Amino acid sequence: MKFSVMVNEGPYTHQASDSAYQFIRAALSAGHEIFRVFFYHDGVNNGTRLTTPPQDDRHIVNRWSELASEHDLDLVVCVAAAQRRGIVDPDEAKRNSKDGDNIAPGFRISGLGQLIEAGIESDRLLVFGD
Amino acid sequence: MSKAKKFMYINRHAPCGTVYAVEGLEVVLIGAAFEQDVCMAFVGDGVFQLKQDQDTADTGMKNFSPAYRALGDYEVNRLYVERESLEERGLTEDDLMPLTWEDEDDDWAEKPSIHIVDRAQLSDLIEEQDILLNF
Numbered sequence: 001m002k003f004s005v006m007v008n009e010g011p012y013t014h015q016a017s018d019s020a021y022q023f024i025r026a027a028l029s030a031g032h033e034i035f036r037v038f039f040y041h042d043g044v045n046n047g048t049r050l051t052t053p054p055q056d057d058r059h060i061v062n063r064w065s066e067l068a069s070e071h072d073l074d075l076v077v078c079v080a081a082a083q084r085r086g087i088v089d090p091d092e093a094k095r096n097s098k099d100g101d102n103i104a105p106g107f108r109i110s111g112l113g114q115l116i117e118a119g120i121e122s123d124r125l126l127v128f129g130d
Numbered sequence: 131m132s133k134a135k136k137f138m139y140i141n142r143h144a145p146c147g148t149v150y151a152v153e154g155l156e157v158v159l160i161g162a163a164f165e166q167d168v169c170m171a172f173v174g175d176g177v178f179q180l181k182q183d184q185d186t187a188d189t190g191m192k193n194f195s196p197a198y199r200a201l202g203d204y205e206v207n208r209l210y211v212e213r214e215s216l217e218e219r220g221l222t223e224d225d226l227m228p229l230t231w232e233d234e235d236d237d238w239a240e241k242p243s244i245h246i247v248d249r250a251q252l253s254d255l256i257e258e259q260d261i262l263l264n265f
Binding site: 006040041042080081111112113115116117119120125127129130 | 135137149150153156157160161163164166260261262263264
């Protein structure tokens with residue numbers, strides 16, 4: 001089955017990102033396809049590479065980047081939600097005259113249309129959030 | 131593109147207090163461009179999103195409630211409001227914004243967008259959908 005996943009909460013504060021990650025790993029290992037993972041609301045905070053959790057805890061952001069690299073996942077951060085919360089890629093940094101970017105490897109910033117398209121193109125869209 | 135999917139946006143949060151309502155509305159307005167079969171549901175504190183005469187001046191936050199009036203122009207014209215949620219909060223349909231849309235197939239007659247449905251009816255409507263997005 002072709003799944004898309006929406007993550008609506010930030011890392012560590014809420015379990016949504018962990019649950020989405022575990023679901024995707026399980027789905028992939030069962031042979032399913034992940035069309036897209038879309039990060040919205042505070043979920044965009046899963047896409048900053050500046051995260052530094054304690055060493056004895058899971059690194060939620062790196063875990064997403066590694067999973068994306070292993071399985072060629074499309075991790076999309078909503079641009080409007082990202083701008084509000086300071087998640088920036090090099091293009092956005094230039095466009096909005098910021099002094100740096102913080103997007104983590106494997107993530108890209110794009111529009112809400114990517115979420116709707118994921119709903120249209122996938123067999124199921126799963127929402128992880130509050 | 132294959133046949134349109136049925137999208138329902140389910141609004142469960144009050145307009146203020148969290149960002150879910152305003153960012154949810156942004157998804158609905160962007161999603162309207164995709165020509166899918168779209169409706170919205172308002173349940174729990176979500177019914178407060180449609181309250182008339184919202185005034186956020188003292189909170190320092192933007193009053194985005196006028197944007198709901200644009201939904202009709204985006205052909206988002208089925209807004210299901212759960213009757214029990216209204217009653218539990220001491221609200222009636224008269225407390226809600228009189229949202230309308232113009233029916234192109236009926237000489238642009240102005241029609242109400244808000245439909246009050248009971249919990250069981252809403253459950254049936256949810257059952258019919260392909261995509262449920264919760265905000």
